[in-house]
Amino acid sequence: MAKAVPKAVPKAVVELQGCTRAYGSVRAVEALDLAVLEGEFLSLLGPSGCGKTTTLNLIAGFVEPTAGRILIDGEDVTGRPAHLRGLGVVFQSYALFPHLSVFENVAFGLRERRVSSAEIHRKVVEALALVRLEGRERQRSVELSGGMQQRVALARALVYRPRVLLLDEPLAALDRKLREEMRDELRAIQQAVGITTVFVTHDQTEALGLSDRIAVMSHGRIEQLGAPRAIYERPATRFVADFIGASTVLHGIACGGDRVALGGGATVHVVAGRALRAGEEVDLAIRPERVRLAAGPGDNVVEARVEGLVYQGAQTEVTARMGDGQRVLVFVVEPAPMPLASGQTVHLLLPADAFMVLTSAGAPE
Amino acid sequence: MMLRLAVLALVAFMTLPTVVVIAVSFNPTAILSFPPAGFSWRWYVNVLTYPQFQRAALNSLVVTGGAVALALPIGTLAALALERGRLRAPNLWAGLLLSPLVVPGVAAGLGFLILAAAAGLLRSRVVLIVAHVALVLPFVVRSVWVSVRNLDPTLERAAASLGAPPWRTFFRVTLPLLRPGLFAALLFAVVVSANEFVVSLFISNRVTEILPVAMFTYVVNYTDPTIAALSSLFILATFLLVWLADRYLGLGRVFLQH
Numbered sequence: 343m344a345k346a347v348p349k350a351v352p353k354a355v356v357e358l359q360g361c362t363r364a365y366g367s368v369r370a371v372e373a374l375d376l377a378v379l380e381g382e383f384l385s386l387l388g389p390s391g392c393g394k395t396t397t398l399n400l401i402a403g404f405v406e407p408t409a410g411r412i413l414i415d416g417e418d419v420t421g422r423p424a425h426l427r428g429l430g431v432v433f434q435s436y437a438l439f440p441h442l443s444v445f446e447n448v449a450f451g452l453r454e455r456r457v458s459s460a461e462i463h464r465k466v467v468e469a470l471a472l473v474r475l476e477g478r479e480r481q482r483s484v485e486l487s488g489g490m491q492q493r494v495a496l497a498r499a500l501v502y503r504p505r506v507l508l509l510d511e512p513l514a515a516l517d518r519k520l521r522e523e524m525r526d527e528l529r530a531i532q533q534a535v536g537i538t539t540v541f542v543t544h545d546q547t548e549a550l551g552l553s554d555r556i557a558v559m560s561h562g563r564i565e566q567l568g569a570p571r572a573i574y575e576r577p578a579t580r581f582v583a584d585f586i587g588a589s590t591v592l593h594g595i596a597c598g599g600d601r602v603a604l605g606g607g608a609t610v611h612v613v614a615g616r617a618l619r620a621g622e623e624v625d626l627a628i629r630p631e632r633v634r635l636a637a638g639p640g641d642n643v644v645e646a647r648v649e650g651l652v653y654q655g656a657q658t659e660v661t662a663r664m665g666d667g668q669r670v671l672v673f674v675v676e677p678a679p680m681p682l683a684s685g686q687t688v689h690l691l692l693p694a695d696a697f698m699v700l701t702s703a704g705a706p707e
Numbered sequence: 708m709m710l711r712l713a714v715l716a717l718v719a720f721m722t723l724p725t726v727v728v729i730a731v732s733f734n735p736t737a738i739l740s741f742p743p744a745g746f747s748w749r750w751y752v753n754v755l756t757y758p759q760f761q762r763a764a765l766n767s768l769v770v771t772g773g774a775v776a777l778a779l780p781i782g783t784l785a786a787l788a789l790e791r792g793r794l795r796a797p798n799l800w801a802g803l804l805l806s807p808l809v810v811p812g813v814a815a816g817l818g819f820l821i822l823a824a825a826a827g828l829l830r831s832r833v834v835l836i837v838a839h840v841a842l843v844l845p846f847v848v849r850s851v852w853v854s855v856r857n858l859d860p861t862l863e864r865a866a867a868s869l870g871a872p873p874w875r876t877f878f879r880v881t882l883p884l885l886r887p888g889l890f891a892a893l894l895f896a897v898v899v900s901a902n903e904f905v906v907s908l909f910i911s912n913r914v915t916e917i918l919p920v921a922m923f924t925y926v927v928n929y930t931d932p933t934i935a936a937l938s939s940l941f942i943l944a945t946f947l948l949v950w951l952a953d954r955y956l957g958l959g960r961v962f963l964q965h
Contacts, residue, residue: 404864424867425876431868437861441883450879454870498869508868 352379354413355538356401356506361410363396370396372562373410378506378540383532385541385549388559389585394542397559398508401540403427414505425454430499430537434511436491438483444470444494445479451502469501470494472531489520496528500535507532507539513548525552546586550574558582580700583627590630590671591700596622600694606666608644611694618699625700630659630671632696635679636689646670648686662688725942732935739930750936760937762914763921769832770907770917771900774839778896781840782847783889787881789848790855805845812905815842820909832915835907839900846895854888894952898945 354377363371371393378384386394399405400412403424412420419427430451438447448466457465470476473493478486483494492512499507512528513521529552532539543549549556550570557567558581566578577583580591594602594610596618603609612618612626636643646662649669653676660672660682670690674682682688727741734740735747754760785804794800807815815838823834858881866876882889904919911920918937926934 402864402868404867423872424864425870425872427868428870429868431865433861433865435859435861437859437865439862439865439880441886450866450871451869454875502870 352381354378355380355415356540357411357413357416358397358400359411359413361397361400361407361412363393363400363405364408369562371400371407374562374564376557376564376567378538379555381536381538382554383529383539383541383552385543385553385556386559387543387546387549387556387585388565389544392559393562394544394559395510396562398510398540398542401506402429402431402508428504429506429508430502430504431508432492432495432499432510432512434514436483436488436495436515438491438494438498440482440484442483443479444475444481444483444486447483447494448498448501450498455502457502465501466497469497472500472534473497473527488516489524492516492524493527496531500531500537503537505538507537509539509541511542511544513543513545521548528552550586558585560585575698577627577698578700580625580627583698583700587629589627589698590633590669592626592628592668592670594624594626596620596624602626604644604664604666604668606664608664608666610642610644610692610697612697612699613695614697614699616699627698627700628670628692628696630673632693633670633672634691634693635672635674636691638689640689640691642694643689643691644670646688646690648682648684648688651682651684658682660688662690728935729939729942731932732939734932734935737931739932739935750932751940753931753933754937754940757933759913759921759925760918763916763918766832766835766911766915767901767917770835770839771897773832773836774843774900775893775896777836778840778843778847779889779892782844782892783851783885785844786848786851786855786888789852801848804848807842808845813909816906816909819906823910829910830912830915834910835915835917838906838910839903842903842906843896843899846899847892850892850895851885851888853891854885858884890952894948897948901945902941 356376356378358374358376361371361374362369374393374397376397386397388394396405400407403419403422403426406421410420411418414427414429439450442450445466448469449462452462452465466479467476470478473496475490475493475497478490478494483491486494492515496512509528513524516524525548541549541552550573553570555568556570556573558565558573560581566573566582568576573582574586577586577589583589583591592604594604597603597609598620600611600614600618601609602612602618602624610626612624618624639645644664646664648660648662650659650661652659655676657673657675658678660674662670662672664670670692672690730743731739731741732750733746733748734743735745735749788794789797789801789804819834819838820829823829826834828834862880862884863876866880867873871879902919903917904923907917907920908923911917916924918941922934922937
C-alpha cells in the first residue's frame with residue numbers, strides 16, 4: 343500500500359541499494375546505499391581508488407553491479423544498458439566525437455531520439471547559447487580550447503533534457519584559473535536548468551563550493567553524507583576530518599565532565615555535543631586555522647615543540663609535536679604574533695568549541 | 708656529400724627497372740632492347756586490342772573487387788575482435804590471421820589448387836576471389852588494427868550515454884573513426900590483389916586468369932614490348948592510386964600515427 347508522501351520530502355531520483363561492484367577479488371564499491379534527490383547537486387568526493395567513478399559508472403550503466411539494485415524514478419534499471427537510461431554524462435576527457443562538428447556533437451543525442459531537424463537546430467543553438475558558445479556550430483571540436491570543449495560536452499549532455507546529469511571529474515583537465523571559472527559557470531547552469539546532478543571529484547574545494555550534499559567516499563564505502571558545512575564542521579570519521587581540510591586528529595581519554603586527557607599530562611575541555619563516559623577513548627579533530635598561539639600556560643593550552651615551518655605568504659603552516667608525541671598542525675596568520683623557529687617550545691590554545699568529536703574512533707597515530 | 712651520393716645511387720638502383728620498362732614500351736621495333744630505337748604507341752594499341760588481355764582485365768576487376776569487398780568487413784571485424792574480444796589466445800589468433808604473409812606463394816597456391824579441385828571449382832573465378840581474400844587479409848587486419856588501437860573507448864561510452872544502441876554507435880562513431888585504417892587497408896588490398904601472381908597462376912585457366920597471369924603467359928610466348936606497355940600502364944595505375952590516396956586522405960597520417 344502506498345503511503346502519501348508529504349510534499350516537503352524531496353523525491354529520490356536515483357537510488358543505489360546495496361550495490362557492490364567487484365573486479366576479481368577487489369571490491370571497487372561495497373554494499374553502497376545512496377539516494378540522489380530531485381534537483382540536488384550531489385558530489386561523490388574521495389581520493390583516487392575510493393570507488394566514486396565506479397559509482398558514477400553504475401548509475402550511467404557503463405558497469406553492472408555484482409550485487410544490489412539501481413533505481414531511477416523508482417524503477418529498477420539494474421541490467422538496463424546505458425543507452426536506455428536517458429542520462430547525460432560529461433567525461434573528464436570531454437569525449438567529443440572528433441569526426442563531427444560542434445553542431446553534430448551537440449545534436450547527437452537528439453538524432454538518436456528522432457527529433458525533427460528544425461527542432462534539432464533550435465535546440466542545439468539554444469544549448470550552445472547556454473554554454474556561451476554561440477556561432478561555433480560549424481567548427482570542428484578538436485579546434486576548440488580545452489575549456490570550450492568541456493562546454494560543448496556539457497551542452498551535448500544537457501540538450502535532450504536528461505533525467506540526471508553525471509559529471510566525471512569534468513574540471514580536472516583544465517588549468518587552475520579556467521577550472522575556477524568553469525566551476526562557477528557549471529553551478530549557474532545547473533541551477534538555471536534545475537537538473538539533478540551527480541558530480542565526481544577528488545577536489546574538496548570544488549565539492550564544498552558546488553554541492554548541495556557531499557558523499558565522502560573511501561574504500562568503496564560512503565564515510566559520510568551531508569551538506570558541505572556539516573561535513574566540514576562535523577566530520578564523522580578520522581578519514582573525513584583529514585580528507586576535508588587537513589585536520590589534526592588527537593587521541594585522548596575522557597576523564598569526567600567535559601574533560602579529555604590527551605596524554606603527557608595535558609588536559610583540555612571539549613564541547614562534545616554529547617555526554618562523554620569517563621574512561622572512553624575519543625578522537626578529537628581540530629582544524630589548523632582554529633588553533634592559536636598563546637602567550638603562556640592557561641585553560642586548554644598545551645605545550646608543543648615546533649618541528650616544521652612552511653611560509654605561505656598569507657599564513658605560515660606550523661607543525662608542532664606535543665609532549666606525548668601527537669602532532670598538531672597550526673595555521674598562523676601572518677604577520678605572526680611572535681618570531682617562530684624550529685625546535686622552539688610554543689603554547690597552543692585549542693579552543694573547547696573548536697574540537698570535533700569523531701563518532702568512530704580509529705587507531706591512534 | 709657522400710651521403711647524398713649514396714642516397715642518389717640507392718634511388719637510381721630502386722627506380723632503374725621501372726625506367727627501363729617504361730622506356731622499352733615506346734620502342735618501335737618488336738624486340739625488348741634498351742635503349743629504345745625510337746618512339747611509338749603501337750604496343751599500347753596492341754595491349755588494348757589483344758582479346759586475352761581484355762578478358763584478363765575484366766577477370767582482375769572482378770577478382771580484386773570481390774576479394775576487397777569481402778576482406779574489408781572480415782578484416783575489420785577480426786581487428787576489432789583481436790583488440791576487444793577478450794580472446795583466450797590473442798597472439799595465436801593474430802599469428803594465424805597474419806600467417807599468409809610468411810607462407811610461400813607456391814605452397815599456398817598448391818593448397819588452393821588441391822582444395823579447388825576437391826570442391827570442383829577449378830573453372831570458376833570464385834576460387835580466385837577466395838584465395839585473394841586470404842592473401843589480402845593480413846594487410847587489412849594490420850591496417851585496421853592500428854586504428855582500433857587508437858580508438859578511445861570513452862567515445863563509445865559517450866555515444867551510449869547519448870542514447871545510441873550498440874549498432875548505431877558502431878556506424879555513427881566506431882566506423883567513422885576507423886576511416887584512416889580502413890582506407891589504408893583498402894589501398895593495400897587493391898594493390899596486393901591486383902599484383903598477385905604466384906597463387907593465381909596455380910588456380911586459374913585461360914578463361915579465369917587475371918592480368919598478371921595473362922602477362923606471364925604472354926611473355927612465355929612472345930617477346931615484343933607489348934608486355935612493357937602493359938607493365939607501364941600497371942605502374943601508372945598504382946602510382947595514381949597511391950598519389951590520390953595521399954592527396955585526399957593523407958596516407959602519411961595513416962602510417963605515422965602511433
